[in-house]
Amino acid sequence: MGRFFIPRQWRLARVIYFLMILEFPFTVANLALFGIASPNLYRTILWTEGGKRGFNSDPKTVLYAAANYRPVKVPVVWSSFNTNYNLYIGVVCMFFYLTKVTAWLLHVLYPIFSLPLHIGLAALWAVSIYVQTAPDKIDPDRINNGAPWYIAKDCKIIEDETIRGYCKQAKSSFAVSVVMLIMYAAHILLAAYSLYPTAEARIAHETKQAEKRAQKEKWAMSPSDNEMTAEEQWQHMWELQQLPRTPGTATGPGWRTPMTPRTTAFSALEGGAGARQEPNQEYYAPPAPGAQEVYPSPVHAHDRMQGQDEWVYDGKGKGTAV
Structure with a gap:
């Protein structure tokens, strides 16, 4: 005005x-x-x-x-x-x-x-x-x-x-x-x-x-909570999916092993002791006392996505590449 x-x-x-x-x-x-x-x-x-x-x-x-x-x-x-x-x-x-x-x-x-x-x-x-x-x-x-x-x-x-x-x-x-x-x-x-x-x-x-102009400039300069475009959001979500999953280390009485479908532990729980054990099925068990836990490196995790080495845990907290 x-x-x-x-x-x-x-x-x-x-x-x-x-x-x-x-x-x-x-x-x-x-x-x-x-x-x-x-x-x-x-x-x-x-x-x-x-x-x-x-x-x-x-x-x-x-x-x-x-x-x-x-x-x-x-x-x-x-x-x-x-x-x-x-x-x-x-x-x-x-x-x-x-x-x-x-x-x-x-x-x-x-x-x-x-x-x-x-x-x-x-x-x-x-x-x-x-x-x-x-x-x-x-x-x-x-x-x-x-x-x-x-x-x-x-x-x-x-x-x-x-x-x-x-x-x-x-x-x-x-x-x-x-x-x-x-x-x-x-x-x-x-x-x-x-x-x-x-x-x-x-x-x-x-x-x-x-004062009104200063307030408008302040809000214009402040970062927005959602400045990414739709394509950038999709790229960000894809990158998050590529990150390796870190196994948990919780131990103690009453702690249960995390299980996911189509794993050996889940099949055993679902079918009992006589359930068929499928080869090369991943599962994770709590590490034995005093055992050193081995994790796959990000390189192997990336190679796994490319169809190269796979890591299989033997139930004692150790992992081997197959």
């Missing part, structure tokens, strides 16, 4: 922790406020109240236009899209909130993951604020180019207690949306700030990379 790397540590981790704690009540408040307002608890009521006071168009404007075959589009600020959209993104934000809190507790919420996530969520809330403050221009006599009256004005101007309560609720919903956008913008700034590596982080990264 050279000098380029992606930091995984947050530079202001305590601020991120505080933002996550603060985000939970506002996410719940957003769900509650827009859930209560859905589908149309007070949207048309506030639209009508603003039309009576000349702050915006009136719902009857749409009916009159349709009756005169001049259909107009309902302003987005008074449409059902306003309420439903904010309710949907509230559900989406709650899902991602639970996901990122879990990732934070597991120490896998790296800045590189947080940055695109909060950019997307901030974009959703930016659209939400635009929808809630969209202009109302369908009535030429009552044009509103800014935010609706329940946001721009004080709710105390309304005498009716019920409508005043709806005004306060709509104003609170807008305030929650603004706070959510600010918190996500803070997440974006902190993630970008954490992704910019410091000099200490660069040195630590280079040191870690050097």
